[in-house]
Every structure is written in C-alpha cells, then in structure tokens.
Amino acid sequence: PSKDKLQLVTTDMLVEDVHFDTKTASPYQIGWKSIASNISDIASMGGEPTFAFLSVGFPKNTDAEFVDDLYLGMKNIAEKYGVDIVGGDTVSSSKIIINVALLGEVISEKPILRSGAKVDDIICVTGDVGGSSAGLAILQNRLSGNTEKHLTPIPRVLEGQMLAESGYVTAMIDISDGVASEIHHICEQSATSARLYLEKLPLSNNVLSIAKQLNIKPYDFALYGGEDYELLFTCQKDKFDILQKQFKQKCETAITMIGQILDANLEITMEDEYGVITKLEARGYNHFTSD
Numbered sequence: 001p002s003k004d005k006l007q008l009v010t011t012d013m014l015v016e017d018v019h020f021d022t023k024t025a026s027p028y029q030i031g032w033k034s035i036a037s038n039i040s041d042i043a044s045m046g047g048e049p050t051f052a053f054l055s056v057g058f059p060k061n062t063d064a065e066f067v068d069d070l071y072l073g074m075k076n077i078a079e080k081y082g083v084d085i086v087g088g089d090t091v092s093s094s095k096i097i098i099n100v101a102l103l104g105e106v107i108s109e110k111p112i113l114r115s116g117a118k119v120d121d122i123i124c125v126t127g128d129v130g131g132s133s134a135g136l137a138i139l140q141n142r143l144s145g146n147t148e149k150h151l152t153p154i155p156r157v158l159e160g161q162m163l164a165e166s167g168y169v170t171a172m173i174d175i176s177d178g179v180a181s182e183i184h185h186i187c188e189q190s191a192t193s194a195r196l197y198l199e200k201l202p203l204s205n206n207v208l209s210i211a212k213q214l215n216i217k218p219y220d221f222a223l224y225g226g227e228d229y230e231l232l233f234t235c236q237k238d239k240f241d242i243l244q245k246q247f248k249q250k251c252e253t254a255i256t257m258i259g260q261i262l263d264a265n266l267e268i269t270m271e272d273e274y275g276v277i278t279k280l281e282a283r284g285y286n287h288f289t290s291d
Helices: 027-043 064-080 131-141 157-166 179-190 205-214 218-225 237-250
Strands: 005-015 048-058 084-092 097-107 122-126 169-174 193-197 231-235 255-262 269-271 277-279
Touching: 005 027, 027 048, 027 064, 027 097, 027 157, 027 169, 048 064, 048 157, 064 084, 122 179, 122 237, 131 205, 131 218, 157 169, 157 231, 157 237, 169 179, 179 193, 179 218, 179 231, 179 255, 205 218, 231 237, 237 255
Parallel strands: 048 084, 193 269
Antiparallel strands: 005 097, 048 097, 122 231, 122 255, 169 231, 193 255, 269 277
C-alpha cells in the first residue's frame, strides 16, 4: 500500500461437511461464500480488499464441471469487489478444502479495531441478522424460504468504509459467529460489558416465519447462528442520527441500535421484550466444542 495506508491481511479455511455441504450448496455458491467471508473481515476494519491467494484441495474423483463452477463463484465475487486473484495452489485431498488469504488496505488514521468501545457507546448492526442461520435451517429441514443470505452473502465493504470515515465509530467486528459471540469479543477487547435489547434486533420476515415453523425463538438465529456477515459496531450515542442520515443518502443498508456498552464491572446481559434481564452467553459457532 501507499505511505498513507496500512496493509490488512486475513485468511479463512473452509472444510467440506463442516462449513458447507455439497448436497445443499452448489459449487458456485461455495466458491462465492469462501471469498465473501474473507472480504467481510476486511470490511469490518473499514478497509478495501485488494489481492487474494486461493489454495484448494479436491478429492481425485471431483468432476471438472464442479471445479469450474467453484472457481467461477470465486471469480465473480472477486470482480464485484475489485479483488485480483493473484496466486494459490491446488492439491489432492480426501474432502474439499478451501483456504483463502486476502489482502486489503485502509487509510492509516481510519482502521476500526475491536478494542475501542467506550462506556455509554451504543451497539449497532447493519442490515438484518439471523438470516444466514435461518437459511441453513431451511436447507436442513427442507422448508420453503429465502436462503440467499446463507448461500451467497453480501459483505458490507461500502458500509464499513462509511462507518470508518465518519469518525464516530469506536469498535467494529463482522458477524461470523453470531451477535452474542461478537458482543463478547468487543467487550473483551475493549475491557467493557454490555446490554443487548432483544426486541431491537432487526429480524426479517423470513427469519420470523422459519422460527415459527420450527417452534423456536427467532432471536436465537441472530444471537447464536452466525455467518450473517453484517457489521456490528459501537458508536457515540449522540452521533447515531447523523450516521443514519448518511446511510440513507449513500446506500440502501439500514443501521439499527441494539444495545449499549456498560462498565466492565457489570455482567454482559440481554433484556427481553418484557424487561427481564438475563446473562448473555457467548454461545456461537466454535470448531472445538462438541455441541
């Protein structure tokens, strides 16, 4: 990068039957999502993605058309966000394994970390949450509904840059493991606690419908499901209205206040629609737990 910018680096690995299922996702969708998850990491710091390196392992009997379609998904999302795929490797493996390393850059004064949240800041999210987890539930239970947020997520690059450039955002993270887990990450890094207001979580009609069909709490999709790739951020309370106006003028993505940052001596909690306050568990997707 040029002298006034910082280099950003992220990497992510996807494994067949852990991160994706070839029975419910097409090779194109798998390729798209493998790049999207990395672009989202760059977006969460207010950055611009630039160059990608792809390493993929395929079983020896993998169909050539499958490989072509997977790379097409990668190519199309890379082009959409101005990312050049500049190298990588291909090997034989027992299952499909995809590793993406992505470079990006951000203006030196503008990177947003997870560690800047301050007491009395408010917690906000872009877009709506829980859609990816609901999409997975649709596929697993063979229901009818919208699965786009799960299969072909849209990283919030423009939104991340707008938030960083505003000067009002104190901490930011992308929602890869669920709202509950990401709030805990910001609180741990910022030495604070927080309260989340469940009724303020922006849930789509699709999420509400699937939760009703499965007889589960719709909030659980958002809190513990993950892979929404929306941005969760904290900002100064008196600047939220200004940010909302900027978003309405420059993009179609909504931002919603869902909680507040509190003193570190307090527990991280959530308040339901009846005013009942309970501990917010840091549950989310974890590769190294058995449940």
